[in-house]
Amino acid sequence: MTPFDALLDDFFWRAVIGGVGIALVAGPLGCFVVWRRMAYFGDTLAHSALLGIVLSLLLSLPVNLGVMALCVTLALVLVALSRSRSLATDTLLGILAHSALAIGLVTLSFMPSVRVDLNGLLFGDLLAMNRQDLIWIYGGAALVLLVLARFWRGLLMATVHEELARVEGVPVERLRLVLMLMFALVIAVAMKMVGVLLITALLIIPAASARRLAATPERMAVLAVGYGWLAVGGGLALSWTLDTPAGPSVVVAAFVAFLLTQAATARSA
Numbered sequence: 108m109t110p111f112d113a114l115l116d117d118f119f120w121r122a123v124i125g126g127v128g129i130a131l132v133a134g135p136l137g138c139f140v141v142w143r144r145m146a147y148f149g150d151t152l153a154h155s156a157l158l159g160i161v162l163s164l165l166l167s168l169p170v171n172l173g174v175m176a177l178c179v180t181l182a183l184v185l186v187a188l189s190r191s192r193s194l195a196t197d198t199l200l201g202i203l204a205h206s207a208l209a210i211g212l213v214t215l216s217f218m219p220s221v222r223v224d225l226n227g228l229l230f231g232d233l234l235a236m237n238r239q240d241l242i243w244i245y246g247g248a249a250l251v252l253l254v255l256a257r258f259w260r261g262l263l264m265a266t267v268h269e270e271l272a273r274v275e276g277v278p279v280e281r282l283r284l285v286l287m288l289m290f291a292l293v294i295a296v297a298m299k300m301v302g303v304l305l306i307t308a309l310l311i312i313p314a315a316s317a318r319r320l321a322a323t324p325e326r327m328a329v330l331a332v333g334y335g336w337l338a339v340g341g342g343l344a345l346s347w348t349l350d351t352p353a354g355p356s357v358v359v360a361a362f363v364a365f366l367l368t369q370a371a372t373a374r375s376a
Contacts, residue, residue, distance in 0.1 A: 118236070121240075121241065122233045122234050123339065124236075125240060125241055125244050125299075125300060126300060126336075126339030126342075126343065126357065128245045128248050129244055129248070129296065129309070130313070130336050131252070131335070132251045132293055133297065133310050133313065134313055134330075135252075136255070136289055136293055136310060137310035137311055137314035137331055138317075138331055139262065139266065139286060140290075140310050140314065141315055142266045146307060146311055147201070148200055148290070149290060149311070150307050151181070151200045151201075151204035151207075152178045152181060152294050154204040154205065154207055154303060155178060155181050155204070155208070156174045156298050156306075157207070157215075158211035159174035159295075160211070160298075161211045161215050161218070165218070171296065171298075174295040174298060175291060175292060175295035178291030178292075178294055179288055181203065181207070184203075185199070186280075230301070230352055230354050230355055231299060231301040232352075233299070233300045233343070233346075235299070236300070240299055243295075244296045247295070247296040251289050251292055255289070261282050262285075262286060263324055265277055265279045265282050293306075300354055301358060305358050308358045308361065313331045313333075313334035313338060313361055314334075316330075316331070316364055316368045316369075317331040319369065320372070334361065334364055335361070337360070337361075337364055338360045338364060339357055341364070342354075342356040342359065342361070343357070
């Protein structure tokens with residue numbers, strides 16, 4: 108057995124490795140959530156993840172695959188419905204978010220033969236990470252980072268000034284769809300870490316913390332990754348010391364880092 112295999116046999120280090128991988132991709136992607144004010148969209152996809160889990164159980168599919176398929180489908184539906192302008196975007200997101208969560212919970216109640224850890228699904232169970240989860244996390248992270256690197260300039264232009272980006276020939280609609288699909292993939296792989304109710308917090312809080320310290324978009328993305336790693340380390344340390352739930356502890360650590368950053372920058376301003 109190699110030292111790396113021995114490391115992966117320890118549940119705590121699997122949690123650390125998994126958390127580092129999720130923070131690596133949640134940082135830069137979370138910057139776009141903050142810049143584009145898409146927090147509600149992230150909540151909508153996260154809430155729908157529970158319905159994806161239920162459908163995976165009904166169809167005997169891998170849970171990550173089922174969640175990703177549902178999130179991608181919902182992202183495509185949102186893009187299509189948002190073009191009709193018949194409903195305000197926030198209203199549409201609210202309807203889909205809570206309806207998907209409710210349908211998932213109701214459907215789960217009709218499956219008494221299936222044993223599901225509902226707390227783990229809603230709030231995460233980072234310490235239950237296994238090797239297959241790590242493969243999903245790092246495979247998904249590698250794909251998202253490659254796509255971000257490929258479309259970074261176009262996404263930035265469309266974020267800063269959408270109309271000007273159209274004039275410059277940037278495919279704004281296609282990039283919006285690419286961004287939504289990346290959100291869907293990250294939510295699918297991060298679900299086990301912080302649960303469907305806390306995923307958006309892991310996207311938003313590190314990016315919001317980095318925003319006050321960054322002079323450029325690229326620096327903000329790098330700092331957001333650093334804040335994510337700090338949240339993972341602090342949250343796991345808190346969970347290990349006080350026997351608190353690992354997923355919520357990571358979010359609490361991220362929030363504490365955000366408050367400290369706000370206080371430090373306000374004092375120096």
